[in-house]
Amino acid sequence: MNRFGDAPLFLVGPRACGKTTLARELAARLGWSSTDTDQWLLERTGSSVADLVSAEGWEGFRRREAEALRAVARTRTVVATGGGMVLLPENRAFMRKSGPVLYLEAPAAVLCERLRAAPETEQRPSLTGRGLLEEVDAILRERAPLYRQTAHHIVRADQPLSSLVEAAARFLELA
DSSP: OOTTTTOOEEEEOSTTSSHHHHHHHHHHHHTOEEEEHHHHHHHHHSOOHHHHHHHHHHHHHHHHHHHHHHHHOOTTEEEEOOTTGGGSHHHHHHHHHHSOEEEEEOOHHHHHHHHHHSOOTTTSOOSSSSOHHHHHHHHHHHHHHHHHHHOSEEEESSSOHHHHHHHHHHHTTOO
């Protein structure tokens, strides 16, 4: 049985680590719903992440992102969060208090490969204006400690999706 009950499961990690894909697959296995905070924002505002950042700056986007997190945190929901969700201390505290948090950890080279294959620049805008590998390395150095601090459990995201689903289910004690 699930040791966390029906509390939402939050997936955290950098861009392209597979949060949205895992959320869909794991939710299907659990019979839960899944949601993505960036997609929720797009549907509610009609604007991509890049458009929101352009109009409101990163601070405005982070405020909206925090609102999205609270809006989608429902029982029996797997929540794929934006890569920067952990930047605000109140988001980290909210997730840890509200349900289990799983960090999808991946090396920079894997993330770069995935970003090159599916850049989705409207939903994954450049965060630093640097080259891709330099940017991913810098972001990981900054955020990895926050992902670890927030997470109840860490799984390697550079494994096949079926293995990720199994690892997440074991974490929830549902395998």
